[in-house]
Amino acid sequence: MTVLRYNVTVIGGGPAGLAAALSAAKEGAEVLLIEREARLGGILKQCIHDGFGLVRFGEKLSGPEYAHRFIEQLPNPNITLSMLTFVTKIEKQSDGFVITMVSKDGIRDIFTKSLVLASGCRERTSRQIGIHGRHCAGIFTAGTAQYYTNILGKMPTKRCVILGSGDIGLIMARRLTLEGAEVVGVYEAKPTASGLMRNVYQCLEDFNIPLYTSKTVTRVFGEGRLCAVEVSDVDACMTPIPGTEKIIECDALILSVGLIPENELAESIGLPMDYRTKGPVTDQNSMTMVNGVFCCGNALHVNDLVDYVSESGEAAGRAAAGYLQKKRSFAELKADDSFLYIVPQMISLTERKEPVTVYFRSKTERGKTRLTVTVDGSEIYKKSYSQLRPPEMERIEIDFKGMQIRPDSRICFALAEVD
Amino acid sequence: MSYIAALNKRLNVLYDGKVFAAEENGCLHLKGELSDWQDIVRAGLISVNPRKYIGLVNEIRLTGAQIPAVKLPKSADNTLEGARPDVLVIGGGIIGCSIARELKRYKMDVMIAEKEHDVAMHASGRNDGMVHPGVDLRRGQLKKKYNDIGNRMFKTVCAELGVPFRYVGQYLCFTSVWKKPLIAAAPLYWKAMNVPAEYVNRRNLKKREPNLSPQISCAVFFPMAGIVCPYGLTIAFAENAVNNGAKLCLDTAVLAMEVENGKIQSVLTNRGRVYPKLVINAAGVFSEDIAKLAHDHFFSIHPRRGTNIIFDKKAAYQVRTIASSMGTLDKKSGHSKGGGIVSTVDGNLLVGPDAIETYERENFETTAESIRNITDKQKRTSPHLDNRDIITYFTGIRAATYEEDFIISFGKFTSNLIHAAGIQSPGVTAAPAIASDIAKMAADYLGAAKNEQFDPIRVPIPMPVSMPQEKRDALIQKDENYGVIVCRCEEVSRGEILDALRRPVPCDTVDGVKRRVRAGMGRCQGGFCGPLVTQIIAGELDIPLEQVRKNKDDSNIVFGNNKEAL
Numbered sequence: 014m015t016v017l018r019y020n021v022t023v024i025g026g027g028p029a030g031l032a033a034a035l036s037a038a039k040e041g042a043e044v045l046l047i048e049r050e051a052r053l054g055g056i057l058k059q060c061i062h063d064g065f066g067l068v069r070f071g072e073k074l075s076g077p078e079y080a081h082r083f084i085e086q087l088p089n090p091n092i093t094l095s096m097l098t099f100v101t102k103i104e105k106q107s108d109g110f111v112i113t114m115v116s117k118d119g120i121r122d123i124f125t126k127s128l129v130l131a132s133g134c135r136e137r138t139s140r141q142i143g144i145h146g147r148h149c150a151g152i153f154t155a156g157t158a159q160y161y162t163n164i165l166g167k168m169p170t171k172r173c174v175i176l177g178s179g180d181i182g183l184i185m186a187r188r189l190t191l192e193g194a195e196v197v198g199v200y201e202a203k204p205t206a207s208g209l210m211r212n213v214y215q216c217l218e219d220f221n222i223p224l225y226t227s228k229t230v231t232r233v234f235g236e237g238r239l240c241a242v243e244v245s246d247v248d249a250c251m252t253p254i255p256g257t258e259k260i261i262e263c264d265a266l267i268l269s270v271g272l273i274p275e276n277e278l279a280e281s282i283g284l285p286m287d288y289r290t291k292g293p294v295t296d297q298n299s300m301t302m303v304n305g306v307f308c309c310g311n312a313l314h315v316n317d318l319v320d321y322v323s324e325s326g327e328a329a330g331r332a333a334a335g336y337l338q339k340k341r342s343f344a345e346l347k348a349d350d351s352f353l354y355i356v357p358q359m360i361s362l363t364e365r366k367e368p369v370t371v372y373f374r375s376k377t378e379r380g381k382t383r384l385t386v387t388v389d390g391s392e393i394y395k396k397s398y399s400q401l402r403p404p405e406m407e408r409i410e411i412d413f414k415g416m417q418i419r420p421d422s423r424i425c426f427a428l429a430e431v432d
Numbered sequence: 433m434s435y436i437a438a439l440n441k442r443l444n445v446l447y448d449g450k451v452f453a454a455e456e457n458g459c460l461h462l463k464g465e466l467s468d469w470q471d472i473v474r475a476g477l478i479s480v481n482p483r484k485y486i487g488l489v490n491e492i493r494l495t496g497a498q499i500p501a502v503k504l505p506k507s508a509d510n511t512l513e514g515a516r517p518d519v520l521v522i523g524g525g526i527i528g529c530s531i532a533r534e535l536k537r538y539k540m541d542v543m544i545a546e547k548e549h550d551v552a553m554h555a556s557g558r559n560d561g562m563v564h565p566g567v568d569l570r571r572g573q574l575k576k577k578y579n580d581i582g583n584r585m586f587k588t589v590c591a592e593l594g595v596p597f598r599y600v601g602q603y604l605c606f607t608s609v610w611k612k613p614l615i616a617a618a619p620l621y622w623k624a625m626n627v628p629a630e631y632v633n634r635r636n637l638k639k640r641e642p643n644l645s646p647q648i649s650c651a652v653f654f655p656m657a658g659i660v661c662p663y664g665l666t667i668a669f670a671e672n673a674v675n676n677g678a679k680l681c682l683d684t685a686v687l688a689m690e691v692e693n694g695k696i697q698s699v700l701t702n703r704g705r706v707y708p709k710l711v712i713n714a715a716g717v718f719s720e721d722i723a724k725l726a727h728d729h730f731f732s733i734h735p736r737r738g739t740n741i742i743f744d745k746k747a748a749y750q751v752r753t754i755a756s757s758m759g760t761l762d763k764k765s766g767h768s769k770g771g772g773i774v775s776t777v778d779g780n781l782l783v784g785p786d787a788i789e790t791y792e793r794e795n796f797e798t799t800a801e802s803i804r805n806i807t808d809k810q811k812r813t814s815p816h817l818d819n820r821d822i823i824t825y826f827t828g829i830r831a832a833t834y835e836e837d838f839i840i841s842f843g844k845f846t847s848n849l850i851h852a853a854g855i856q857s858p859g860v861t862a863a864p865a866i867a868s869d870i871a872k873m874a875a876d877y878l879g880a881a882k883n884e885q886f887d888p889i890r891v892p893i894p895m896p897v898s899m900p901q902e903k904r905d906a907l908i909q910k911d912e913n914y915g916v917i918v919c920r921c922e923e924v925s926r927g928e929i930l931d932a933l934r935r936p937v938p939c940d941t942v943d944g945v946k947r948r949v950r951a952g953m954g955r956c957q958g959g960f961c962g963p964l965v966t967q968i969i970a971g972e973l974d975i976p977l978e979q980v981r982k983n984k985d986d987s988n989i990v991f992g993n994n995k996e997a998l
Contacts (some may be wrong), residue, residue: 049917099917101897115896115925117912119905138957140824145798148826150982150989154959161963167977167990168997192994231800236503237986264991280746 019045019093021333022112022125024100024278027055028319029310030131031083032326033333037129038091040334045123046092047114049099053087054080055133056156057319059163062184064211068320079319103128103282108338109305110282127305127333130279130293131326134311136181137271144266146232151239155181155269162188170265174242175199176230180208180317180404182269187216189267196222197261200244202229202251205378207269207404209317229253233266242266272315279308289354290314296343296361297369299329304341307333314356314372317406321372328370339363344422351376351428353403362418368410373426375401381431384409388416388424397431436460439479451475451492457845459730460485465493473734473789480834486844487730488834499791502718505547505683505702506985512681513704517543518878520699520708522686522722524548525556526662527852528714529669530863534871536676538880543708544670544678545701547685549984550944551937552666554716555859557947558796558828560740560774560782562754563658564858565602566627574838578862578869580626583656585864593668594892595660596777602657602754603632603641605648605813615650622652629654643750645815648757657754659777662860663947667937669863672890674936676883682938686715689725695848696726710874712850717793717831719839719853728843731854735793736830738771738785739802744821744955745779750814757813771806773814778922778950783810783817785828796827823955830856840866842873850874893931893949897923918968919961921954929965933972940973942966943983962989 021037023030026048034046052058057065060076067073070082087094095116102113109126136154144152153161153169159181161169171194175182178201186196199217204227206213217224225244231253232243246257274292276284284293285302292313293301300307309329310322341363348355353374360369375382379401386394394411401407418424433441436453443451443462451464462479466472476490519535521528524546535542548554563586569576590597606615615631622629630653637644637651674680681703688700689711699706713722720733756772774782784806803825811817833839833854843849850873852866874880896904896914908915913927932939932948942958942965945951951965952958958965966989970977978997981987991997 049920097916099920099923101923113901115904115908115915115917117908117915119908119915120901121905135956136959138823138955138959140822140957141820143800143803145800145803147797150987157959157962161990162994165963165967165977165990166994168992168994169990171991171997237981237984238988 016111017123019043019123019125021045021127021129021330022047022110022123023129023131023330025055025131025133025310025312026050026053027131027133027310028057028080028083028322029133029312029326029329030055030129031080032323033129033131033309033330034092035083035086035089036327036330037334038089040331042091042334044092045095045125047095047098047100049097051097053084059156059159061163062188065319068318069323083323100278103278105282105303127307127336129329129333130276130306130308130312131310131329132275132278132312134272134274134315136268137273139266139268142268142270144230144233146243147235149233149235149239150237151235151265152233153265153267155179155185155267158185158265158267159188162192168192168194170194170263170267172197172263173265173267174230174244174261174263175267175269177201177268177270178206178208178213178224179269179271180212182267183208183212183216185267185269186222187220190220190222197263198223198225200228200230201226202247203227209404210402230266231258239264239266272311274312274315276312279306279312282306287354287358290356292356294359295357296341296359297357297366298332298361298364299325299357300332300336300361302359304338305336314354317404321406321408342420344418344420344424346371346424346426348373348426349428352426355426360413360418360424362420365413367414368412371409371411372406373409374403374406375428376403378402379428379430382428383431385427385429386411386424387427388418389422401428435481435484442478443475446478447471447475453479455485458486459489460487461489461491463491465495467494467496469494469497469791470789476732476734476834482835482837488732489729490732490734490834494791497791500794502547502685502721503794504685505549507683508702510704512684512701512706514707515543515704516707517541517679518708518880519543519710519712519874520545520706521712521714523714523716523718524551524670524680524682525554525714525716526552526666526669526860526863527556527716527855527866528712529666529673530867531712531714531852531870532673532678532680533669533676534867535874536673536678537871537883537886538875539883540874540878540880542673542678543706544673544680545684545686546680546682549682549941550939550947551670551680552663552947554794555828555830555856556666557663558826559662559738559857559860560785561660561662561776561860562774563597563599563660564861565654565656566625566858567602567604567622567654569858571625574840575858575862578838578840578865579858581865582862583658586658586660586861589864590660590665592888593665593672593890595665595668597658597660598777599656599658600753600775602654602756602772603637603644603651604654605644605651605755605757607647607649607757609649612650615652618652622654627654628656641751641753641755643814643816644755645813647812659754659774660860661777665860667948668890668892671936672888675890676886680937686722686725691727691846694846696846710848710850710877712852712870712874714852716855717829719831719851723851723853726843726846726849728846728849728851730844731833731835731839733831733833733854735790736832736856737788737790737795737827738830739798739806739825739827740782740784741803741806741825742823743781743783743817744823747781747817747821748775748779750816751775751781755813771810773810773817778953780823783807790829793829796829798825798827802827824957832856838862838866840869848877893928893935895928896925918964919951919954921956922950924949924951924961926968929968930972933969940969941981941983941987942969942989945969
């Protein structure tokens, strides 16, 4: 059998992958888009609430509507679609990659010059945050509960406690309430909510769902199905305080305790990872530290707005289509401890493209703050914020045009209080 | 002074006159009441004397707390009423299932009664899967006898049953520098004990297991240590037994026995009264209850809880074999469970277990404290262990007797009864050897002839992920379901899940599927594949989604259609 050849292969048909495939095709590349599920759209398929697309389309769309804006651009003569297909192996060769994939048709290899990883993220589980007690039915991640409710139309709970105030948790609090379930409360171990403020207002306050901060679930009870959870106050280090335990009767514990980029494929080809984003280290062209491998969307770092996921996919697709097999040299973007992370972590000096889009999150909740960027000690960019919150990602554009940047240049990002 | 008199004097001092010992029919009985379970266990451990007595029966009552009753299946019917099997095996753990398979080598009707909804639901499914070389066993113990024989049967048994198994070897690590000469000589002792062993110095250890703690000065290597998936093996035993004609009755609990003239006349279950010629007690932590029902109460079980932790495959580089450290052995309790780090057949690291005495025989809770203690302890062997790589943890409960040995014998007072009781570590290793002996005992007792039709081979569920590419492709060409990946973390296909639902031992739960094909065993813990597996089960069994369960009664996953379910 002849091995099919593509310019660009995109792994993942969610918002990042769709945008990447479409933009690469627009540049004239022969694109293969691989999706492991039966339908395109990724997690958007189950996000039937609105609020998607405000930045990009100036409209409030539901998840499926937002995805449709991209899916309707298919079929595209430059895009080959491979659905219900699972990538099992990526092998690097001198001029590209051999991808092994499994589908109903069997197992086959294809060759691609460049590769875009758009595999999204997964949810942190109850075990990863150390939930103890009986291992009964009725413990769901918010995304799984959302799948049951919105895709299958089945109630995962009648009365639940939600742990974690991530966006999906807040949205599921409202969603389950609308379906008639009772949400006893949303418990958050941190002193503030982890999700967007708009979701705190629209999903909790408007529905009189209480948010309890600095409290966590310490134990679950139940033989077959969960029948109660124990909640405790936590101290400043988020360690439960003995003696503050309270038992709440419920039939489910729904977790919204963080998302982790899915990068097992990336790790299998030895991409250097950023421990802060849990995604690969990339340059301003979304290229990882392995030539020809690009990464975008939530696989790169967890975004709070899909609009930015699409933007990141488009940039990666475009760059992958124009990828030339050139050796790169880099300068590192250094972010001080006041940042949770910044993306990209590197700028390539070989393929300069201006301006450079930088996404970042502050590590802590901050009031009036000034962001400054310096190159070898001289300030090249500054911006003031009235407030910064870790749940809200910020996006800036920096123009390095005309600047002498060498691999050993010190490009530093810093946040400082403003009086 | 007689042993009893001296013992009573001691118990009197220790427990303020609340406990006393008495001899009954050659057994040592402890009576009285105490408010602390740890004291009750300690009294048993102080009093036990296997040389003088048939067994120790600890009847000290616990005051101030209720020992939970046996959890019984909810269902009841009459489907077994009047059944007359030659042998009734009570318990569908690895012991019961391996015995049932061995019994089928002879011409007998075999029935297995298991109170849970699947096999291997207690200790057999909740241990570290280590096939022990027998490092800490002593001559004269049944544990030693059956471990030695069982260990060497594993390759053949697992090949017959299509169960992955490897002799990976175990490093027993030492930090002491001044004891080095002693340790270097120690392999001679083990070799004399029929346990192959080899001294490994620091330099060679560094080559063979480069990621262990630099504090370790040397190790002893036991090449006969192996790893197996213990519930996978139990399921395989059960399937092969069923394929050879054994009748496996799940959700079937023994409630009572009619005993006359030292013989069990009938056994009452929640599915009717059964009239077996011979009963085999393989009931794990409940084997004492069964012995009592059979009027053959000569031993006691003091359950011992242990938790194990599973680490992500990403951590697997840290230990390629099995590693444990000397000095992590629990000196207080004296028994072996220092735990260790095991590289599993599935490519994860398994770390643990700990050992805690408990009166709750079915409380499989995990606690933050156990996890902390286990990781703190094992980090001394493998310092790179990182709690962020933990994907799950589970608790099992060992069925220890006060003699701390297996009981493999006919009843002492009831003749048509064989005990396979007190089976704790190394129960998995010993299972094939125990089963073979007990089957011989049963065949002799019943005068059963060889079953020429017995087929020891079990064809396992195909595992496409570990197949060469051409073979995997051919499988998918035959059935496209093997090409649809449902569990992305463990790369499990729809075809395998359908297979799990269609095997000789029925499975209709999400956990049942998970234990057979690993869907949901990975790092997302079923977050993605849970709803898909649930749908496949509902489709295959033609039941509504809300009737699909996680593992047992009342463990449904969803409640019904949106808005209607309230």
